[in-house]
Amino acid sequence: MTTLVDAPVTPAADDASARRRWAGPIGLGLIGLVSFIFFGIGSGGGNETTFSVARQSDFFTIPTLTVPSQLTATALSVIALALAGLAVWATLQRRTLGWWLPVVFTIAVMGSLLTWAGAGREGTNVQITGLLTSAIVLSIPLVFGALSGTLCERSGVINIAIEGQLLFGAFLAALVASATGNAYAGLVAAPLAGALVGALLAIFAVKYWVDQIVVGVVLNVLVIGLTSFLFGSLMRDNPNLNQSMSLGRLPVPVLSEIPIIGPVLFNHNALVYIMYVTVIVLHIMLFKSRWGLRVRAVGEHPKAADTVGIKVNRTRVRNVILGGAIAGLGGAFFTVAAGLAFGKEMTAGKGFIALAAMILGRWSPKGALLAALLFGFADALRLQLGIMGSPIPSQFLGMLPYLATIFAVAGLVGFAKPPAAEGKPYKK
Amino acid sequence: MSESTATTDRSSADGPESEGSPEEAGRDFGRLMREITQSDLLVVVFAIFAAMLLGGLLVVLADKDVLATTGYFFSRPGDFFAAVGGTLSSVFTTMFQGAIYNTNASDVAVGIRPFTQTLTVATPLILAGLGLGLGFRAGLFNIGAQGQIIIGATVGAYVGFAWDLPVVLHLIVAVVGCVLGGAIWGFIPGFLKARTGAHEVITTIMLNYIALNLVSFALSKTAFQRPGSTNPQSPLIAETAEYPLILGSAYNLHLGFLLALAAAGGVWWLLERSTWGFQFRAVGANPHAARTAGMSVSKVYILVMVTAGALAGLAGSAQILGTEHSLTAGVAASFGFDAITVALLGRSRPLGIVFAALLFGALRAAGPALQVQAGVPVDIVLVIQSLIVLFIAAPPLVRTMFRLPAPAHVKEVAA
Numbered sequence: 001m002t003t004l005v006d007a008p009v010t011p012a013a014d015d016a017s018a019r020r021r022w023a024g025p026i027g028l029g030l031i032g033l034v035s036f037i038f039f040g041i042g043s044g045g046g047n048e049t050t051f052s053v054a055r056q057s058d059f060f061t062i063p064t065l066t067v068p069s070q071l072t073a074t075a076l077s078v079i080a081l082a083l084a085g086l087a088v089w090a091t092l093q094r095r096t097l098g099w100w101l102p103v104v105f106t107i108a109v110m111g112s113l114l115t116w117a118g119a120g121r122e123g124t125n126v127q128i129t130g131l132l133t134s135a136i137v138l139s140i141p142l143v144f145g146a147l148s149g150t151l152c153e154r155s156g157v158i159n160i161a162i163e164g165q166l167l168f169g170a171f172l173a174a175l176v177a178s179a180t181g182n183a184y185a186g187l188v189a190a191p192l193a194g195a196l197v198g199a200l201l202a203i204f205a206v207k208y209w210v211d212q213i214v215v216g217v218v219l220n221v222l223v224i225g226l227t228s229f230l231f232g233s234l235m236r237d238n239p240n241l242n243q244s245m246s247l248g249r250l251p252v253p254v255l256s257e258i259p260i261i262g263p264v265l266f267n268h269n270a271l272v273y274i275m276y277v278t279v280i281v282l283h284i285m286l287f288k289s290r291w292g293l294r295v296r297a298v299g300e301h302p303k304a305a306d307t308v309g310i311k312v313n314r315t316r317v318r319n320v321i322l323g324g325a326i327a328g329l330g331g332a333f334f335t336v337a338a339g340l341a342f343g344k345e346m347t348a349g350k351g352f353i354a355l356a357a358m359i360l361g362r363w364s365p366k367g368a369l370l371a372a373l374l375f376g377f378a379d380a381l382r383l384q385l386g387i388m389g390s391p392i393p394s395q396f397l398g399m400l401p402y403l404a405t406i407f408a409v410a411g412l413v414g415f416a417k418p419p420a421a422e423g424k425p426y427k428k
Numbered sequence: 429m430s431e432s433t434a435t436t437d438r439s440s441a442d443g444p445e446s447e448g449s450p451e452e453a454g455r456d457f458g459r460l461m462r463e464i465t466q467s468d469l470l471v472v473v474f475a476i477f478a479a480m481l482l483g484g485l486l487v488v489l490a491d492k493d494v495l496a497t498t499g500y501f502f503s504r505p506g507d508f509f510a511a512v513g514g515t516l517s518s519v520f521t522t523m524f525q526g527a528i529y530n531t532n533a534s535d536v537a538v539g540i541r542p543f544t545q546t547l548t549v550a551t552p553l554i555l556a557g558l559g560l561g562l563g564f565r566a567g568l569f570n571i572g573a574q575g576q577i578i579i580g581a582t583v584g585a586y587v588g589f590a591w592d593l594p595v596v597l598h599l600i601v602a603v604v605g606c607v608l609g610g611a612i613w614g615f616i617p618g619f620l621k622a623r624t625g626a627h628e629v630i631t632t633i634m635l636n637y638i639a640l641n642l643v644s645f646a647l648s649k650t651a652f653q654r655p656g657s658t659n660p661q662s663p664l665i666a667e668t669a670e671y672p673l674i675l676g677s678a679y680n681l682h683l684g685f686l687l688a689l690a691a692a693g694g695v696w697w698l699l700e701r702s703t704w705g706f707q708f709r710a711v712g713a714n715p716h717a718a719r720t721a722g723m724s725v726s727k728v729y730i731l732v733m734v735t736a737g738a739l740a741g742l743a744g745s746a747q748i749l750g751t752e753h754s755l756t757a758g759v760a761a762s763f764g765f766d767a768i769t770v771a772l773l774g775r776s777r778p779l780g781i782v783f784a785a786l787l788f789g790a791l792r793a794a795g796p797a798l799q800v801q802a803g804v805p806v807d808i809v810l811v812i813q814s815l816i817v818l819f820i821a822a823p824p825l826v827r828t829m830f831r832l833p834a835p836a837h838v839k840e841v842a843a
Binding site for chain 1: 486490491492569571620623624626627629630631633634635637638641642645648765768769772803804805806807808809810811812813814815817821822824825
């Protein structure tokens with residue numbers, strides 16, 4: 001059966017007897033080469049790129065950093081190529097490299113891209129701090145959604161309804177916050193909404209053995225219909241039930257004063273801190289606790305789990321409801337955390353990107369976090385390049401998460417293997 | 429996945445039997461009654477009934493006139509029930525008038541306009557639903573109709589406005605363009621599934637968004653932009669590339685509808701009478717057995733997805749050449765997703781899909797009238813639609829709700 005390891009994100013083969021997987025290293029090499037030719041050489045000699053990191057509100061200011069574009073972009077591309085070379089070497093040696101490699105590789109290529117985009121633009125700085133901050137913020141619903149998917153799929157239930165859970169969470173958060181006049185009440189209501197959708201998924205998938213993908217797809221339609229309907233009737237007739245309420249910023253004392261790291265990580269609203277805690281707790285619980293072992297057993301081999309006395313269907317129902325609650329909490333991002341009123345279909349497919357993050361993150365909370373951050377960063381980059389007026393069409397950056405996911409599921413970059421029993425109802 | 433296909437196949441195996449044994453049933457009235465109450469058709473009817481009821485309930489609960497009467501419910505309950513009755517009757521009357529026959533019209537020609545609108549809206553639903561149903565029968569859960577419609581419509585639109593061709597030829601070439609565009613977009617997940625085992629649910633969802641990004645990219649380029657317009661929309665397609673209106677210019681019903689019916693016949697023939705269709709169904713029932721029997725499962729996956737994509741591309745042609753005439757990013761509306769519910773409701777059978785598409789087409793056609801006359805947001809249609817499919821997907825739930833006897837084969841499974 002499948003080994004239950006927290007598979008590190010690595011392009012190399014996991015097993016000495018396995019066939020060497022060349023697609024990963026070759027992919028990295030190609031991306032590095034593109035980075036070298038387009039961003040490195042393409043930056044043009046004599047141009048300079050200015051990065052600004054500090055904001056006026058900071059504890060002490062760091063001056064802007066101006067670097068020669070071509071040299072910097074080329075150097076970063078060479079680092080990326082070297083990492084690709086390392087991946088090739090590791091594949092030859094049948095060694096496994098840690099998750100740091102793709103992370104550092106991505107940072108190098110992104111740095112090269114930013115240097116190129118900012119090359120020779122007088123007066124337009126690349127706002128590093130702003131970029132990273134918005135990357136964190138934009139990844140919130142993706143992280144919660146991907147965690148929800150991870151929790152459900154680890155127990156063997158496919159959760160396509162993440163989108164619906166996010167949307168219903170966003171809706172109820174806005175409704176309750178507006179009705180009570182307290183944004184935090186919305187933050188409490190959001191997970192309840194998600195859990196409700198999760199409970200429906202659990203009833204149909206576990207009790208009635210309906211195809212999990214069918215239920216998920218239909219639940220998404222149901223939530224879109226229901227929230228849009230109530231938005232157009234109840235909320236339109238009573239505008240005071242849909243106001244823009246906002247969770248205030250809660251800067252962490254001292255930590256938020258650190259340059260760059262402070263504003264990026266520790267100057268947010270409560271939802272972001274909840275996200276940090278949720279990721280850490282879930283990762284430890286899933287891989288280090290008895291509960292986590294049971295959940296994974298149910299997802300990989302329900303019959304074996306049943307034999308040793310684990311209640312398979314009860315575990316699944318609980319996990320799906322808990323997962324729904326987590327995704328619902330992520331839905332609060334769209335309304336109370338962003339300080340916006342509810343809008344029709346405002347989640348705009350983020351639930352599906354979260355699904356993609358879950359797959360890229362290989363069904364682990366830590367991986368889900370990294371993948372969601374990557375997608376959040378791609379989104380932030382799209383916005384920043386849009387402001388700077390970059391030659392890359394924003395639609396291509398918009399496609400990036402989806403393309404990455406297709407490559408991942410097709411096994412071109414590493415290999416994503418879902419829990420063995422997912423999608424199959426358990427019948428004694 | 430395999431379970432649901434197994435269930436549908438079992439029901440399909442039962443279908444012809446119950447239809448094909450009228451003499452026996454006639455001899456034994458009790459047995460006929462049992463067959464009717466145990467049949468899937470009755471579940472479908474009750475599911476639709478329950479969904480409409482819940483939808484109506486939702487409208488009533490959100491209605492401001494009804495809400496106003498709840499304030500003094502105990503002093504004058506009559507007002508509350510009058511408001512509920514008034515809202516319900518206005519909703520269902522408006523739906524009937526918006527989708528089937530406008531009883532307020534002066535003559536029949538105007539009166540049947542809503543019905544032709546229902547047929548027009550049903551056209552892309554039939555076509556895309558056929559494609560998805562074909563996939564379900566082969567065990568492929570294709571969520572990618574949306575992207576396939578978009579790419580098909582994009583190619584068709586380009587042929588329609590950029591090329592200058594003689595009358596009949598232009599339409600044919602444009603339709604072929606739509607079909608090719610959809611087929612290519614269907615080929616990708618089929619190929620990936622066959623070659624790498626990449627799950628088609630994930631790849632098709634992702635391809636939907638890639639298609640959306642592609643079309644909005646295309647619309648930002650001069651080749652696709654309407655001269656003098658800053659909106660992301662293409663020029664109008666040439667009249668030579670439009671589907672002719674089959675009932676004259678007073679109605680929107682276009683040739684695409686007849687094409688959809690023909691496609692339904694074609695898909696029926698393909699599935700039930702051709703060798704390929706047999707292979708499709710065999711792979712859907714059990715890919716391992718099909719492989720053992722010497723069928724190429726990979727080839728079937730690719731072929732099914734290409735055909736499904738081609739049909740979705742035809743749905744795109746109904747949109748671009750039939751009703752929209754100009755490409756926008758929203759050209760597919762939500763037909764690709766609605767088609768999933770159509771295929772599920774139609775149990776992946778061509779005839780079932782046609783009826784399901786007509787039902788959902790009617791619901792959709794009634795949408796604008798609901799919004800304008802009854803003040804009910806169109807989105808109620810989505811609620812009813814998804815409830816119908818949820819109920820149908822879980823026959824035991826409907827049977828419990830309406831206390832119908834369980835069919836024999838379900839009891840066997842439970843035992």
